[in-house]
Amino acid sequence: MRTVIFYFTGTGNSLAAARRIAESLGDTELIPLAGLREAPGPIRPAFERVGFVFPVHRFTVSEIVMETLPKFDLSSTRYVFLVMTMGGIGNGAVRYVKNIVKERCGRSPDASFALIMPGNFAPMQKPPVGPKVERKLAKTDARLKQIIEAITSGRKVGPGWDPLSITLRNLTKGGIEKNKGKGDTFYKVDERCTGCGICEKVCPMNNIILDVRARPTWNHDCTSCAACLNFCPTQAIQMDVMMGTEGRGRYHHPKVSLMDIIAQKTRV
DSSP, X not given: OOEEEEEOOSSSHHHHHHHHHHHHHOSEEEXXXXXXXXXXXXXOOOSSEEEEEEEEETTEEOHHHHHHGGGBOOTTOSEEEEEEEESSOOHHHHHHHHHHHHHHSSSOOSEEEEEEOOOOOTTTXXXXXXXXXXXXXXXXXXXXXXXXXXXXXXXXXXXXXXHHHHHHHHHHHHHHHHTTTOGGGGEEEOTTOOOOOHHHHHOTTOOEEEOTTSOEEEOSOOOOOOHXXXXXXXXXXXXXXXXXXXXXXXXXXTTOOHHHHHHTTSOO
């Protein structure tokens, strides 16, 4: 069955998952959602099976996903699946997105999955390193095998019930929507900045501009993907919120490169 997977990724987890699924399904095309921001709708994929793979951010999903997902008309698609990556709990967001697809895209997803992967948001949880990353990714791979088997067989799978996740999403929804794009308020850069410009290049929203000293400035159109934070080669970018980021490490998926992240901004 011809398949297309639309993905968004900040530090590589969702792209790595999308690649793994595509490799197993065969005859599958990968298309970045970030490249569809300016595309007019409706988008009607000419594929029998359509998947979406993207992360949970702050118990919900990123602005890029919310901008692009409602453009899709999936009413003629044979099978639709969602895979949402997360560093912790997030089933509330999975249920939320399932309802958006049902209401805005012409049909309900056939299958919706939560996929736990290493977290990249250092202010909330210290990113794992070394053997801890390997163990967590091994668990992810085992879960991916289950997801791939379900997709291959065309099973219908619900997002599951997670009262805590649903409650947290409902409690934070108002504040997140009110402060849309302003997740960069907490970012700052220190003296370790070399002016390399990587932060500007990886930002999927083109939200970062280098000032006259070649230091990043954020312009309040942030999607909270944390790519700038985690790909800074000198860890000069910090977040002054919750537990902070100084000395708490950084993370990006070991099989996803800097160029992979930059390339997803290419218009489709």
